[in-house]
Amino acid sequence: MAGVRLQDVAELAGVSMKTVSNVVHDYPHVSERMRSKVEAAISELGYRPNISARRLATGRTGMLSLAFSDVSLPYFAELARIVTGLATERGYRLLLEQTDGTAANEREIISTREAGLVDGVIFQPSRMPSLEISKQQHDAPLVLLGEGPAPYSIDHVMIDNAAAVARATGHLVALGCKRIGFIGHEKHDPSVTSIQRLSGFRNAISAAALELDEALVMPSVEISPRDSADAVRRALVAGHRFDGLVCRDDLAAIGALRALQEFGLRVPEDVAVIGWDDITMASFTHPSLTTIAPDTTQVATLALDMLEERIGGYSGPGRHRVADFSLIVRESAPSY
């Protein structure tokens, strides 16, 4: 039951607290007799170590936190799944922190009011510029995920966005698309992810010697299939036409698919569509989505590696690791 202390176990077993502690921690040098006496007492009393006391004594919490805007976005849910699994393998519990994508909440993540909640933080900012992050003092080791070029002092894992969006755009060009649009970035106060992807798209279009019609840059209110579908509908109603679409993420692509179908436009015959993230659902839309797939396991592994090094005492300059990505070709923008 609750309220049983190490002390109580020690008394019942007729040994010292140290011996009980040794047994609890599987310390090798404990005689068989002691061990079994202690174990009997532990189970008789139903003893469980108090984790707050242990944390206070050791200074370690055995927890990491993973922070991003919103778990209900499939990419983050799937990321959380992977990071949880990997963190568990390494002996950590994972605390999920959601910021709703507001700058105020993001600041809270970086400079927590309390110390000692977790041993380290993996954080994908959506609003805070990296430079501001680097200026905030934070007491737990921190690794940043995502698009922004992190400042020199902070560890960072990203994929090569420019290369990824160039690959996607190039795929559409090779399919013969001439009028390619971009969809799904937030209209007001876009996230750093959106900014990076859109600017990469602009570069890719000019690199392909195409001309970008600004009417084909279609922002949405929020990151959601609904808002992206609305944006596409508005563009179509306004008479804008396009034959290819690079989407800020798979959710935007799913919304686009929906709107295009309503207007009788066939995908990929009339409009080819490419998403981003390769969420599970991308395989099951109709048509299935061609999409940029970041190697999320690699992202998570690199982040945890660096975090553990920092926790272990490494205090060198920030490191920037680039994870792989691939273009998964499915029905919405098939092979040429």
Place this chain on the structure above:
Amino acid sequence: MAGVRLQDVAELAGVSMKTVSNVVHDYPHVSERMRSKVEAAISELGYRPNISARRLATGRTGMLSLAFSDVSLPYFAELARIVTGLATERGYRLLLEQTDGTAANEREIISTREAGLVDGVIFQPSRMPSLEISKQQHDAPLVLLGEGPAPYSIDHVMIDNAAAVARATGHLVALGCKRIGFIGHEKHDPSVTSIQRLSGFRNAISAAALELDEALVMPSVEISPRDSADAVRRALVAGHRFDGLVCRDDLAAIGALRALQEFGLRVPEDVAVIGWDDITMASFTHPSLTTIAPDTTQVATLALDMLEERIGGYSGPGRHRVADFSLIVRESAPSY
């Protein structure tokens, strides 16, 4: 910086620890002079309270845990989102625990090795029978979510599954469906959710005076669109035909949609499809999904209410709360 203690602040400010503590906690009776002196010292030193120490001293952690099989399943991700928001409003942080749906991990959730990790637990079991849960000793207050009838001693929030599946089946019958199938439950070792929904389906079919062809009960390997699509393909290849489908969840429905389209079957004209959960994606499939929508906010609110009562000391018998659900009619099984 780290390593600054209440004591250090007190010394710098030339006051006692109690005074500093009062300031930190916004205790009303502190003179303005003291307060500003202390606040100056706090910010000069960069003091942050150590949360482990606070927890040890108070016995409260300010954290709740939410446990289920897998955040990457959209229903759980969306549930997590809602519970996090509500818990935050009530002053709790939320720890997410994932069990992978294995009985061993579920037992770990109930009887944690450590005490004092969280103040309370909200748990949606997928494998453990309620009876077994009631027998395990657990030291933090516990509220169960989901389908199983909980034992007398444990608080529980559920929706009326039998009514829900009867509503779905009735909707299909009213549309004129004669051969209605069920899809998406795990073939081996089905989760309690699957068991409940399938058995409810059987009852609903006989209540509608229809005959159930066992070939139309199509299990899948795991909960995923992929496996459900496979199950539907197999049935169609084997020559089984049906005009209505009740799905274990929206993921199964999404897989079914995909398989039906491959076989040239139109939804809803040839086969009407009803999902369960009303995940975000249910609005954006093509056709969009008619689905059973549990009132998840209500589920979360009821669970948190009961949990807070337990944390507050209530120790009466287990309470069973039933949350609302509705049938959201969309394209895959339209109004009749």
Place this chain on the structure above:
DNA sequence: TTGAAAGCGCTAACAA
């Protein structure tokens, strides 16, 4: 191999 005792940093009861 086991025991004794001094913290870890904070809270809260009790005094002043």
Place this chain on the structure above:
DNA sequence: TTGTTAGCGCTTTCAA
């Protein structure tokens, strides 16, 4: 209104 002090339960030297 502010100060003093004894825990909270565990870990971890240092001795034995």
